[in-house]
């Protein structure tokens with residue numbers, strides 16, 4: 754009986770992590786699942802969004818895949834932000850995310866709040882792509898804002914605080 758109650762209490766809270774892998778990230782999210790810290794961050798993002806499901810559309814990427822993405826964006830010879838040669842994605846400690854019905858600034862705010870609550874103020878990268886899609890990782894504390902096929906930093910983002 755005690756065990757049954759234990760299941761009742763524990764299963765519902767662990768079965769909904771607040772996030773799910775979609776598209777290409779399905780399968781490559783196993784490394785995220787292996788990182789308690791990354792899972793905590795993703796769950797916290799969901800909480801910051803009022804319980805909305807966070808969709809992870811890119812998780813682990815092999816260095817080969819990362820190089821392909823860089824080539825597609827023309828980032829091999831010139832430096833592009835947002836598609837780094839040594840991405841946290843290749844280490845399996847990064848996730849590109851979005852959530853249905855959540856706008857760009859709403860997502861950006863949720864990513865930053867989740868970062869500070871789970872990782873503190875000295876760790877974690879938060880990046881925003883075009884539209885309402887963002888990136889979070891367990892690397893050093895930094896932020897960026899990119900838009901456009903070249904991944905160049907937008908002029909607007911510099912003025913925004």
Ligand SMILES: [Zn+2]
Pocket residue numbers: 811842847848849887888889
């Ligand atoms: Zn990313």
